[in-house]
Amino acid sequence: MPSRKSTSETRQIGTGLARIGDALRSQAWQQGAELGLTPTQARALALIGASPDGVGLTALARGLGVSAPSASETVKALVARNLVAKVRGTDRRATILTLTDEGETVANGVEGWPGFLEDAVAALPADDRTALLRGVSQVIRTLQEQGGIDPQRQCLTCRYFQPNRYAGSARPHHCGFVDAPFGDSGLRIDCPDHEAAAV
Amino acid sequence: MPSRKSTSETRQIGTGLARIGDALRSQAWQQGAELGLTPTQARALALIGASPDGVGLTALARGLGVSAPSASETVKALVARNLVAKVRGTDRRATILTLTDEGETVANGVEGWPGFLEDAVAALPADDRTALLRGVSQVIRTLQEQGGIDPQRQCLTCRYFQPNRYAGSARPHHCGFVDAPFGDSGLRIDCPDHEAAAV
DNA sequence: TCTAACAATTAGGAGTGCTAATTAAATGCC
DNA sequence: GGCATTTAATTAGCACTCCTAATTGTTAGA
Numbered sequence: 001m002p003s004r005k006s007t008s009e010t011r012q013i014g015t016g017l018a019r020i021g022d023a024l025r026s027q028a029w030q031q032g033a034e035l036g037l038t039p040t041q042a043r044a045l046a047l048i049g050a051s052p053d054g055v056g057l058t059a060l061a062r063g064l065g066v067s068a069p070s071a072s073e074t075v076k077a078l079v080a081r082n083l084v085a086k087v088r089g090t091d092r093r094a095t096i097l098t099l100t101d102e103g104e105t106v107a108n109g110v111e112g113w114p115g116f117l118e119d120a121v122a123a124l125p126a127d128d129r130t131a132l133l134r135g136v137s138q139v140i141r142t143l144q145e146q147g148g149i150d151p152q153r154q155c156l157t158c159r160y161f162q163p164n165r166y167a168g169s170a171r172p173h174h175c176g177f178v179d180a181p182f183g184d185s186g187l188r189i190d191c192p193d194h195e196a197a198a199v
Numbered sequence: 200m201p202s203r204k205s206t207s208e209t210r211q212i213g214t215g216l217a218r219i220g221d222a223l224r225s226q227a228w229q230q231g232a233e234l235g236l237t238p239t240q241a242r243a244l245a246l247i248g249a250s251p252d253g254v255g256l257t258a259l260a261r262g263l264g265v266s267a268p269s270a271s272e273t274v275k276a277l278v279a280r281n282l283v284a285k286v287r288g289t290d291r292r293a294t295i296l297t298l299t300d301e302g303e304t305v306a307n308g309v310e311g312w313p314g315f316l317e318d319a320v321a322a323l324p325a326d327d328r329t330a331l332l333r334g335v336s337q338v339i340r341t342l343q344e345q346g347g348i349d350p351q352r353q354c355l356t357c358r359y360f361q362p363n364r365y366a367g368s369a370r371p372h373h374c375g376f377v378d379a380p381f382g383d384s385g386l387r388i389d390c391p392d393h394e395a396a397a398v
Numbered sequence: 399t400c401t402a403a404c405a406a407t408t409a410g411g412a413g414t415g416c417t418a419a420t421t422a423a424a425t426g427c428c
Numbered sequence: 429g430g431c432a433t434t435t436a437a438t439t440a441g442c443a444c445t446c447c448t449a450a451t452t453g454t455t456a457g458a
């Protein structure tokens with residue numbers, strides 16, 4: 001194994017994940033062109049659509065990982081395109097964002113975006129795929145714990161949430177996505193990997 | 200955001216990778232602020248620095264996954280900051296880009312960027328880490344074959360790479376460049392000694 | 399030679415992202 | 429109750445990203 005530079009396994013993985021992220025971004029530009037959306041707009045649309053009761057602008061900004069003014073600007077573009085509606089809430093400082101019917105349609109089109117990536121993943125042998133999922137899940141869990149990723153939507157309505165699986169334990173609940181137990185103090189209000197539980 | 204849609208392992212991985220990519224991008228903005236670089240500039244700097252003989256603008260654009268005009272604009276900013284030098288080559292249409300001394304210094308600072316991600320990766324058990332590296336490598340190779348990514352300098356596409364030469368051994372692969380055996384944990388995604396294999 | 403292909407740039411336009419400052423509404427506290 | 433603080437969102441101003449289309453040289457091919 002040649003090396004003058006740092007070459008730890010860890011570093012190679014970091015580099016690889018960064019490359020995949022880059023590929024996703026540049027792919028998003030192309031896919032977005034078809035719908036007239038930029039990557040950020042698409043992501044905002046998805047986040048808003050994922051919140052049935054609407055989202056505030058600040059929460060959206062946190063979810064996108066950008067500043068409030070940036071989010072405001074993006075929302076402005078989406079409103080101008082009639083994809084998103086703004087409503088004033090009980091707290092009359094705040095805005096509540098929801099999708100319009102048209103926005104709903106477009107958001108559905110956005111859903112399958114990482115499809116080309118999934119093709120690549122699907123080409124893996126089953127064993128490697130499982131290992132990859134475990135690794136990615138754990139990385140995400142660590143990032144959330146470090147605060148690098150914004151938690152979204154609440155566990156209580158999440159299909160991955162298994163309350164009191166370990167009754168009596170200090171960490172009685174179980175999250176199936178990151179495959180780890182956690183306690184009441186770890187309950188998420190807004191988890192990016194949230195998926196609505198079946199009714 | 201997947202909802203009642205397919206929840207396959209594959210889709211989970213796709214979503215997870217996208218999420219990690221988002222985290223990386225927003226982190227890059229913060230880290231970049233310290234050096235006065237945007238994420239794209241940092242990436243361009245790294246790519247130029249990785250090519251000892253210099254790169255052309257078109258190659259750079261492909262590597263960044265953007266159009267030539269976008270790359271041109273980014274390079275203009277780097278040249279203005281005295282981090283990159285442009286030279287006219289034998290082909291007088293083409294430009295050859297190299298780092299200035301100052302650019303070299305800054306590029307070194309950029310190298311450790313995904314550090315916060317690496318912390319997360321380092322927290323994995325060794326087995327999972329190796330499996331993650333193998334999975335990430337294969338995903339990248341598939342993306343390259345699909346044309347979604349510009350060819351990277353990884354073992355899987357290297358002429359010196361002899362996979363499973365010592366099948367059954369703990370270090371089954373062989374690198375012909377350093378003439379030594381190595382295992383999955385030694386797989387490179389960005390190797391300075393990479394030479395593309397014949398098609 | 400003359401045309402096609404190619405490398406890079408310019409022009410023009412929408413969007414992203416930042417910090418700092420502003421407006422408006424809700425809270426807190428004496 | 430009243431006034432200072434905090435909070436939500438926006439505006440202003442700036443640099444950069446990214447695109448397509450058109451332009452200017454330069455090289456290579458029929």
